[in-house]
Amino acid sequence: MAELTDSTSRSGRIEPAEAPNCDSLDVALLRKDFPLLGIEVHGHPICYLDSASSSQRPIAVLDAMRNYEETTHANVHRGVYAIAEEATARFETARMKIGAFIGAPNPGREIVFTKNATEAINLVAGTWGRANLGEGDVVVLTEMEHHANIVPWHMLASERRFTIRWIPIDDRGELILDDLDRLLEGAKLVGVTCMSNVLGTLNPVAEISSAAHGAGALVIADGAQSVPHQVTDVVALGVDFMAFSAHKMLGPTGVGVLWGREAILEELPPFLGGGEMILDVRKDGFTPNDIPWRFEAGTPPITEAIGMGAAVDYLTAVGMDRVRAHEISLSSAALALFEERFGDDLRIFGPREPSARGGVISFAYRDIHPHDISQVLDEYGICVRAGHHCAKPLMRRLGVSATARASFALYNDGSDLVRLADALEHAGAFFG
Amino acid sequence: MSALEGLYREIILDHYRSPRNRGELASPPALRVEGFNPLCGDEIVVTVDLQRGILSDIKFSGTGCSISQSSASLMSAAVKGKPVPEVRDLIRTFKSMMSIHESTLPAGPDGVDNPDGSSGDNTEPDVIDVDALGELAALQGVVKFPVRIKCATLSWNTLAQGLDQGDQETA
Structure with missing residues (x-):
């Protein structure tokens, strides 16, 4: 448990479990535990939205x-x-x-x-x-x-x-x-x-x-x-x-x-x-x-x-109830933001109710191929996955060859969503 | 020119938005070959008519990103009506352009120089004559995006497979 103690004393963040409330996760403070989230990509602070593929590691683990x-x-x-x-x-x-x-x-x-x-x-x-x-x-x-x-x-x-x-x-x-x-x-x-x-x-x-x-x-x-x-x-x-x-x-x-x-x-x-x-x-x-x-x-x-x-x-130490509550809140915010910014131009796959889903949002934006979307997002330092996600039978059932996917972890917050939406708009403009 | 503009040249976007030779030729008599990119799920179908050693007609269909679709479109325009040996040469040249390090290409308008300061190794067997590729040279920006190279070569590999198949059938 030595490493846990280190991590808690470093940020002074972790308290006894409390009622699930996503606001109780201080994401700005949590992010300090993840060295990789401090890097820049193409001149932008990294915006890592691919944790469903592989998540980043806190200092305590390293x-x-x-x-x-x-x-x-x-x-x-x-x-x-x-x-x-x-x-x-x-x-x-x-x-x-x-x-x-x-x-x-x-x-x-x-x-x-x-x-x-x-x-x-x-x-x-x-x-x-x-x-x-x-x-x-x-x-x-x-x-x-x-x-x-x-x-x-x-x-x-x-x-x-x-x-x-x-x-x-x-x-x-x-x-x-x-x-x-x-x-x-x-x-x-x-x-x-x-x-x-x-x-x-x-x-x-x-x-x-x-x-x-x-x-x-x-x-x-x-x-x-x-x-x-x-x-x-x-x-x-x-x-x-x-x-x-x-x-x-x-x-x-x-x-x-x-x-x-x-x-x-x-x-x-x-x-x-x-x-x-x-x-x-x-x-x-x-x-x-x-x-x-x-x-x-x-x-x-x-x-x-x-x-x-x-x-x-x-x-x-963070508390899995709080992690889950935070991710429901993020999914909910993402669904609402995408709806508001893109309307019918953006199709979201999977359940509409945030409580029925985990922090994974697969989407199709207009008819821009997911690879092209992901390439433009990369230019803004945003990491999302594009492809069949090792689920080809499901892709065939959905009638698509690939999707773009943004996925969350406890270190993501609303600012990541806004950056994603802004960059998607750029992608839309780029591909006309 | 930004990295993105280097990748998505206007000519590429044009072929993506208005693909040439899209569709499928009746098969038979046309040869029909399918290609897959297991990384991203892209699929392509290339149909070609080979008559007396000439690739007399070609069409492609399937789904894919702007790079794979525009590469297929550019390829179809470049090979249509050409003798098969010339088509094979073009496939070889194109694939060389896609497989070599950018520094072995002659410095282009954006002044890509060899990072180690040398003027390139002239003993390299496959220094590419980019000018000979015409419009296809627009795809050379893809080399800077290694993950996308397979997108660009999908249709070319599929066509090559079709030509090999044609050889076997006439042999």
Whole structure:
């Protein structure tokens, strides 16, 4: 917790949790914790609106990683000397913090470190999927999944010959659950994103989990977009697996997490083979390690895991209720501002109600291609994403090849929205 | 000239707003090739008529940004009616312009000099004769925006694939 104390004393900002109120986030002060937000791009202060792709890191995270590197680094779970024990302690402490952050009942056994959310989903496909899915089986996905929760199942389906069914979306960008019971017939697994990285839609994951379990299926939730921006409680959601990445929640790249129910993880075979994941290796075979290390072959991303733990500390100190309230307020302001400034020239994808969506706004502006919009915005120091957002089935459903997307984190405020709107106007003028 | 104006030359915006040779030729007899840019989701369809070694007609369709659309339009205007070997040469020249560092191009009107002060390495095999590219030279500003190079080359790669396909069919 040393790094957390550093961060709080630096700004004197963090107070005990209070009633959710976006005004209670002092964004100007928070921004001082993020060195990158102080840079200039093309002569303008950076306006970073791409946190759904990857977020920026506060000093507390950078310090925790640097401090570990400079004072403690050794391999984990190996040495009996002092710094090796300290490294292991910091690594395992990060696991416990991250577990607590998502309400995991038994973090020490249920939090598996992976490379990112994508690898976490591939881990489930490669272990649970390989052990349980075969010809005639059904996996149900939603039309708004990220490729990370589609392609692993396509890859396994081509080998195991199970069927993939799709939960469709309506024109507001919300899941159509009227036919869910029929879709779930014979299903063994449901894959659902907690929050669409394109539409911002927050899905009724608890409701889907309940229906899936009623039909005898397990649920894997993609929490990459939701975990960084709101309170997560895997027990209340009722899911069986949850995947998320550190780099979208103020942490570093190179580490992510798979959470799984303890009883399910215990039954799974290993994922990758190598050191760390074994109890014993003989010439005629091996005995796999206990969970969660069974799934963590080789030296793990130790520095990054510690950085992820520090990111969780930072978010916890700010308060996830306050982060969520702030982002609802920002989304609300953005929707109103775009409507006022651009009217019908700007089409926003996804739900209209700010409370039904996360801090992600995908849009089409007149008929200017998102790449061109993004290029002009860059000239003004504004970073937005343009493209298919790794969700091509959803793009086809929306009838577009790409969208422009502005996404928020706790360090954005109304001034970012105004700069975005001003630059969009310039783009409009430029392309006539 | 601002960086943006260097990228979006007037001629590019003109071809974007009023694309030449947009549409699809009946296929067959025309060759039909699809190209994708996995980065941004752009898709392009190029249809070409090849008659007695001449690219007698070409049309393109699909969706894309101003760079990919104007590049396709400029390309169609440049190759239409040309003998296939000349078209291949043009594809090679255009792709060289898109793949080399800007400093190996001769200094243009905006005075791009080699940053290390040298006058360029004359032993480089592919010093580009930008003048020979005519209107296509307007796209050389794209080189300064590496992410957009794939937008500019999408239609060219697709056409090249079509010509290879044509070779196989006549072989």
